[in-house]
Amino acid sequence: MPANLGPDYLAAEEEFRHAESPFERIDALEKMYAALPKHKGTEKLQADLKRRLSQARKDGQKKGVSHAPPFYLVPHEGAGQVALVGPANSGKSSLVRALTHAHPEVAPYPFTTRVPQPGMMAFEDIQIQLLDLPPVAADFTEPWMPQALSRASECLLVVDVDDPDDLSEIDYVEERLAEWKLSEPRVMVANKMDQAGSQGNLDVLQELYSGRYEFLPVSAQSGEGLPAFARRCFELLAVVRVYTKAPGKKAESGAPYVLPHGATVLDAARHVHKDFAEQLKFARLFHKSGGLDGLMVDRSHEVQDGDILEFHI
Ligand SMILES: Nc1nc2c(ncn2[C@@H]2O[C@H](COP(=O)(O)OP(=O)(O)OP(=O)(O)O)[C@@H](O)[C@H]2O)c(=O)[nH]1
Numbered sequence: 001m002p003a004n005l006g007p008d009y010l011a012a013e014e015e016f017r018h019a020e021s022p023f024e025r026i027d028a029l030e031k032m033y034a035a036l037p038k039h040k041g042t043e044k045l046q047a048d049l050k051r052r053l054s055q056a057r058k059d060g061q062k063k064g065v066s067h068a069p070p071f072y073l074v075p076h077e078g079a080g081q082v083a084l085v086g087p088a089n090s091g092k093s094s095l096v097r098a099l100t101h102a103h104p105e106v107a108p109y110p111f112t113t114r115v116p117q118p119g120m121m122a123f124e125d126i127q128i129q130l131l132d133l134p135p136v137a138a139d140f141t142e143p144w145m146p147q148a149l150s151r152a153s154e155c156l157l158v159v160d161v162d163d164p165d166d167l168s169e170i171d172y173v174e175e176r177l178a179e180w181k182l183s184e185p186r187v188m189v190a191n192k193m194d195q196a197g198s199q200g201n202l203d204v205l206q207e208l209y210s211g212r213y214e215f216l217p218v219s220a221q222s223g224e225g226l227p228a229f230a231r232r233c234f235e236l237l238a239v240v241r242v243y244t245k246a247p248g249k250k251a252e253s254g255a256p257y258v259l260p261h262g263a264t265v266l267d268a269a270r271h272v273h274k275d276f277a278e279q280l281k282f283a284r285l286f287h288k289s290g291g292l293d294g295l296m297v298d299r300s301h302e303v304q305d306g307d308i309l310e311f312h313i
């Protein structure tokens with residue numbers, strides 16, 4: 001009997017395929033093993049995974065790599081990882097505190113954050129990982145910052161709209177990102193919009209950087225703009241949420257499958273169950289909005305956010 005492999009297993013397998021280092025391979029294999037249903041039907045797979053895991057550990061030792069990833073590489077969780085980059089004291093940690101259950105330290109002086117701290121932000125029915133980082137500043141920038149940033153799915157520039165040093169700080173961050181060969185963030189998060197005079201400062205920034213950045217005015221303190229912040233993070237990740245339903249039943253409630261833009265019915269089936277993918281004949285398509293009514297689609301049909309799929313094998 002073929003193994004009934006759940007979405008956690010398939011997600012871990014996907015991670016394994018993209019693993020770039022021994023410790024990432026070990027991490028992914030461990031997750032695959034943990035997610036594998038342990039019964040007679042999976043005995044061969046269990047043995048195979050154990051063998052691969054032991055080989056990966058040996059390879060890691062040979063290269064002198066410890067099993068644990070370095071502290072600055074935070075494993076992705078949820079729909080994607082959005083890193084907050086910016087000058088000291090701009091409110092990166094405050095935003096992570098306001099939007100997630102994480103509690104990074106916040107203080108009125110600069111260089112409070114020294115290590116990356118992740119937190120999970122809810123957006124509707126999914127979770128997006130925010131990554132708080134130390135500042136990128138002329139006085140001091142952590143040497144591992146480029147590695148941490150290059151691993152993020154997206155990166156947002158967070159500035160304090162009221163900081164008189166804004167322009168030179170933005171310059172500095174842009175220069176470093178270029179030096180590290182990282183793409184420039186598309187969005188500038190203008191934080192501390194609760195302060196008197198912040199609207200005027202925002203206008204100036206928008207004028208100076210029009211066309212270069214898209215602006216998200218927010219206040220970690222008052223909560224202004226935070227729902228728009230979460231929605232924008234979701235859009236930047238370029239993913240769609242797909243739900244499944246069994247024939248004749250209502251759509252499954254709970255967490256959707258998160259797939260990249262451009263994913264097809266077949267990609268969705270692969271996430272749900274290997275057998276579906278292999279044997280899939282067609283799917284019927286419904287939509288969260290109730291707009292579609294069981295339209296028959298083939299495996300190459302591109303899925304949209306909010307689609308509900310009913311697989312037929
Ligand atoms: N008025 C106001 N103050 C804020 C806001 N967000 C953060 N602050 C204050 O700004 C200061 C710095 O906030 P942090 O969140 O520690 O800033 P950071 O960017 O993480 O700083 P580093 O870790 O040093 O890079 C603290 O005193 C916060 O209370 C805001 O939206 N409005």
Ligand SMILES: [Mg+2]
Pocket residue numbers: 092093094104105106112113132133134
């Ligand atoms: Mg901080």
